Amino acid sequence: MALTPETLPRHELNGLPVRVVESDDASRVGLEGRVVIETTNTLSIEVRDDGASRVVMVPKSGSTFEFAITDDAADAAKASGTASKLADTQPAAMEQSTSADGAGEDVAYVTVDGSRLLSQPARRTETNGDSPWQ
Numbered sequence: 001m002a003l004t005p006e007t008l009p010r011h012e013l014n015g016l017p018v019r020v021v022e023s024d025d026a027s028r029v030g031l032e033g034r035v036v037i038e039t040t041n042t043l044s045i046e047v048r049d050d051g052a053s054r055v056v057m058v059p060k061s062g063s064t065f066e067f068a069i070t071d072d073a074a075d076a077a078k079a080s081g082t083a084s085k086l087a088d089t090q091p092a093a094m095e096q097s098t099s100a101d102g103a104g105e106d107v108a109y110v111t112v113d114g115s116r117l118l119s120q121p122a123r124r125t126e127t128n129g130d131s132p133w134q
Contacts, residue, residue, distance in 0.1 A: 005110040008067060009117060010124050013038050017068040018045055021111060024062035031056055040119060060114035069108040 003011050019032035033056075037044035042057045043065065058065075117124075 003069060005069065005108055008069065008110045009112055013043065013067070013117070017070070018043065019066045019068075020045075020058055020063055021066045022064040023058065028056070028058050028063070031058065043114075043117075060117045063114040065112050065114060065117075067110045067112065069110060
């Protein structure tokens with residue numbers, strides 16, 4: 001299955017660029033980086049500050065996340081121009097990615113309520129049995 005804005009909640013999130021758009025904890029709003037670990041209830045995000053790197057655990061419940069999809073499978077979504085919810089504060093590094101040939105490529109932004117991700121990552125990909133992700 002291709003990684004698109006519609007199918008993002010069913011995919012592996014590790015490695016995707018992410019930003020915390022809303023959170024019950026105001027100190028987490030605006031955090032951005034890459035997902036390094038996903039558990040049933042949390043996303044661990046690697047945040048880089050002034051060259052230093054740290055990992056911040058953000059509970060899925062009570063949070064809203066914005067993912068940047070740069071995968072070629074999301075070309076159709078990018079062509080339609082999905083705008084970042086936080087476009088005015090979006091750093092240039094996440095606005096465009098550069099392909100191997102040096103050409104710029106637009107990014108599709110997908111905003112997901114963390115409660116949609118409250119499941120074991122492997123279980124969200126199931127398509128049979130009693131899985132709600134069919």
